Amino acid sequence: MKKKKKNNYSIYRRKLKQGRWFEISTTQSTMSSLKENREFSEENVSNKRPKLEPSASLKEKYMLSGIKERDVGITEYITRDETGFTGILKHRYTDFLVNEIDTDGNVIYLENVGFEPKKRPSREANLCKKQDVAPCSIKLSEEHRKKLESYFGEDDVKKLINLLVTGDNLVSQRTFNEKEQRTKIHKLLREAFHGKLETITSEANRFKIALLTKGSRRNKADSVIVEHSLGKPTEFLHVTMLKENKETMEVASTLSRLLKIPVKWISYAGTKDRRGVTVQRLSLEKMRVERVSHLNKVLRGIKLGSFAYAAQPLKLGQLNGNSFLITIKDVRCGGVLEKILEKRLQTLDSSGFINYFGMQRFGTFSVPTHIVGVQLLQSNWKGAVELLLSEQELVMQDSIESRKIWKQTHDASLALKMMPSKCNAEYAILKKLSNERKQDGNYTSGSYFNAVMQIPRNLRIMYGHAYQSFIWNSVASKRIELFGLKVVEGDLVLLTQDEADEDLMHQANSQFSDDNEEVEAEDIKKSEYVRAKVVTKHEIESNKYSVFDVVLPTPGFDVIYPSNQILRQVYIDLMAKDGLDPFLMSRRVREFSYAGTYRHLLGTVSGLKHYVRRYSDNNESLVRTDLELLKLSGTLNQAEGTHPLLESKRIVEDKPGDKIAVIIKMQLDVASYATMALRELMRTETSRRGDTHEEE
Structure with missing residues (x-):
């Protein structure tokens, strides 16, 4: 058997002006071809990378109609067979369910929400019980005895001395309403009995006194200790998150604000898109389960559960893929649906699909994200800013007035007042420009660069x-x-x-x-x-x-x-x-x-299944989310035990109606887009302007 020839690498480095090094590795066998490519490309492309301003026709093309698949390079199919069907994708966000698959191949489900802690008795409760302790002997000085009798009376002082032997507890007969006086008494008791007593003040301002045992807590706050099955807290808390119609980074920002921690303390294996119900794992640094679980009471469209302490955080890419359950509504075709489905599913299962980057990669507004990317790669900071702040057909309605102001006046301060903060990039740009000085009535290239660098x-x-x-x-x-x-x-x-x-x-x-x-x-x-x-x-x-x-x-x-x-x-x-x-x-x-x-080049599908359901209204939900299954099973707040998620109840039964929906269940690799697999299955356009479209 022939021994494989080594494919050795050589490394060369390119030093940038700011003093940072980039290591560029390539096989020795391709070094010569790279050199030829370098010379070849220089004959065709200028190294100076001229800044090309976005043309008016380019702006009009996208701003008026939005982008279609052909605009982002998506034109081909695996087979030449044109038989497919049309339908509506993501009419409701519940029509698109995504569950992360961990590195062990397990699908991540929301198996519980929160946890049921066991409360230890508080210090006050403990002090009301007789202490099972060995007797101790302390000789009380005459000076301390007289001071204690002046506060508690002769009878209570005798009981104090007696509890050293019996382990009984004492509640003072007298009340002490002055805080300064209570502080002096606490100090006197510690001195007189050499710190052997545990003392607290009740709500009625009476002293509760007992022998200090090993389990007692000497803390001014009479707080409750929580016990749970998660074990000893570690550096990182892992949690399963279900989110509805929210982006992963948006949720991370919300959690950082509510927990008052840096957003970098929150990490995840992969980002999930907004339009859908998605389940994935998060890790939070330096957080206790009690605090994080409490957020379930205030969060909207987000649920947290399945908590576990871990020694390491999650990292991007630390997953095996995603499991999808997608409802395609109002399905129509030119033949017998089941026959067409069978044929298309067989092709998808055996031949896969072209592993295109999906339409969501290029944004939801009129100006595609890759057009902005061109300006940034050209170091044309002004061009990037103008594109992001331009008037567009498809933008958040709240930002329209701000965009008009910018176009007419280029007054950043005035435009900022009308730009909603949820438009992260635009708001950050205007905020920075409002603090920049103009030269001859215009912002400098440096000002535009500073504004770009304020975008998250x-x-x-x-x-x-x-x-x-x-x-x-x-x-x-x-x-x-x-x-x-x-x-x-x-x-x-x-x-x-x-x-x-x-x-x-x-x-x-x-x-x-x-x-x-x-x-x-x-x-x-x-x-x-x-x-x-x-x-x-x-x-x-x-x-x-x-x-x-x-x-x-x-x-x-x-x-x-x-x-x-x-x-x-x-x-x-x-x-x-x-x-x-x-x-x-x-x-x-x-x-x-x-x-x-x-x-x-090609993506593959596993676990491919399909279901056909009749219904009457596009607003109907034909599948149940993890949260709905938890409520159905009655285990919403149960933290322990296994939860089967009632998978048999995941997809609803047929309903009366003349509309048809196709429900697709499948698993894809990490970097693959489900919409591109559906495109191959349905053989229709997946952009919002196509036959298979998303509806808000």
């Missing part, structure tokens, strides 16, 4: 990612159009774990030592070094790979591109239209320097 970081980065997604979609469409489902020479596949590990060890032991840097091999995280290689003619002839292994890169400084010149040229030509170059993706502003990632 996750949003700033999202715009560039959307542009990368647009390029990936366009190249994927061309790849399917030209070569279909065949593996061709020049395609890319991911290195196996063994190949990647072997090359990483080589990097750590040879390349880094050549640079006189001490790097331990075990410090290199395997998951952070996903690498690809070019498929050779020999590998194709031996059928080593299938089309499900093929990947395409999003543009970045740390990826290799297919060696197929046609696909390579698609990257170059598309980005040249925007004054960009796929081989020059580093920027002076580090967070706009994109490394790029590899994404599988």
Whole structure:
């Protein structure tokens, strides 16, 4: 058996002006081709990356009608068969249920809400019980005796001395209404009895006194200790969250505000879109279950449960995928629905779907996020700001007046007064610009840059990612159009774990030592070094790979591109239209320097099932959420024991009516979009302007 030839990496570095280094890794076998690509691209694209202002026609195109699939590179299907059906997606947010799948392959359900704590008796209750303690002997000085008798009387002092032997408790006959006096008495009792007594004041201002035992709490606050089955609190609290019609980052912001903690203390394995009912795990730093659980009383559209303490937080990508239950309403087709469904489902199950980035990746407003991303990648800060603040057909109604003011006056302070704070990016921009000085009546490029950098970081980065997604979609469409489902020479596949590990060890032991840097091999995280290689003619002839292994890169400084010149040229030509170059993706502003990632050309579906239901009103719910199943089972507030979630009750029975709904149940990998799987199934447009559309 032939030994596999090593696919060694070489590493070179590109230093940016601000002094930060980017490591760019590539296989030695592709170094020469990269050099050729670099020279080739420079002949076609200027390195200066000219700033291209958004044209009026471009603005009109999106602002008046919104975007469709073809506008973001989505044009192809797995098969040429055009038979499908139409229907309404997400008419209600309850028509789109998503449950996260953890790294062990378990679907995450909301199995309980809150927990039922057991309350230990308070100090006052404990002091009312006779203490089971060994007698102790303390000789009371004459001075202390006289002072105590002046406060409590002779009878109570005798009882005080006696309780040292009997362990009985004492409630003073006299009351003490002055706080200053009570403080003196507490201090006197500690001195006289050498700290052997536990003393508190009742609501009636009488002293309750008992022997101090090992379990007593010497705390001024007579608080209650809570016991539960979660064990000893640790650094992180993990919790299952169900949210309705909210984005994950929106929920994180709400929790940070209510808990008065930094939002960075809240982490999750993946973000979930707004329009749907989604269930996922969160981790919170330095939080106790009692405090977090209490939020269920005030949260709206959010429920928290299934609490567990853990030593580590959740991290992005720490999941295996998502389970979907999607209701498609008002289904119509040109033939027998069941026959069409059977055929389309069989194709989806066996051939998968083109793994496009879905329409939600490109925003819900008229100006797509990838168009803003172009301006940021061009370092055209003013262009990005003008797009975000522009008048548009599809925007939050509350922001229309502010946009008009900005267009007419460019007065940031005045526009800010009319911009709702929930428009995060626009509000942040206007707030910053309102504090910037104009020069000759205009804001400077530096002012626009400062305003852009006030946009929440996750949003700033999202715009560039959307542009990368647009390029990936366009190249994927061309790849399917030209070569279909065949593996061709020049395609890319991911290195196996063994190949990647072997090359990483080589990097750590040879390349880094050549640079006189001490790097331990075990410090290199395997998951952070996903690498690809070019498929050779020999590998194709031996059928080593299938089309499900093929990947395409999003543009970045740390990826290799297919060696197929046609696909390579698609990257170059598309980005040249925007004054960009796929081989020059580093920027002076580090967070706009994109490394790029590899994404599988095809997505796969598992656990595929379908149900057909009749109904009469599109506002009817045809499935039950986890929360509804909990209420149905009567275990809403039960913290312990298993909960079967009554899965048999998840989908409602047929109802009288002339409308038809198709309910799809399936599981997808982490990065796949359910709407793109549905697109392949239904063979219809998934944008809001298409036949298969979302309704508010």
